[in-house]
Amino acid sequence: MRNPKEALKKLGILFLAFVLTYALLRLIIHLGDILEMPWIYYVGTGVYGLAVVGLFIAFFVLNGFTLNRVDYEREDLPDKWSEERKTEFLKKLPANREKAKSLIYAILPLIVTLLISYIELSFFV
16 A cells, blocks of 8 residues: 555645646736736647647657556567667666656646636636
8 A cells, every 4th residue: 555645745746736837827817917918818828738738748758658557568669679779668668657757747737727727718707
């Protein structure tokens, strides 16, 4: 069983990241309203969207071009790869997956922030 303190720490980091990303988006929206420049909102949400897409692509690549945690075998890799490339890929994969795991702390708060913003625009404005 996992350490409950570690799980609470991860949830705390995710919550703090969400609060910061949401507060920044609200600041961007408020700034656009005060200055009466709607392009500030469009650019801000565009940057958030591009950040989600970029981080998701980075996650996908670092996670071994997959969304699951299934380990690759040498036979699973493309036949046209050389043996050295296959060995290097398999050797780097665990470290890259750890990096990909850390990207979740940025991706999830951004996605939740954009979803909440979309819900606000769709149902409350």
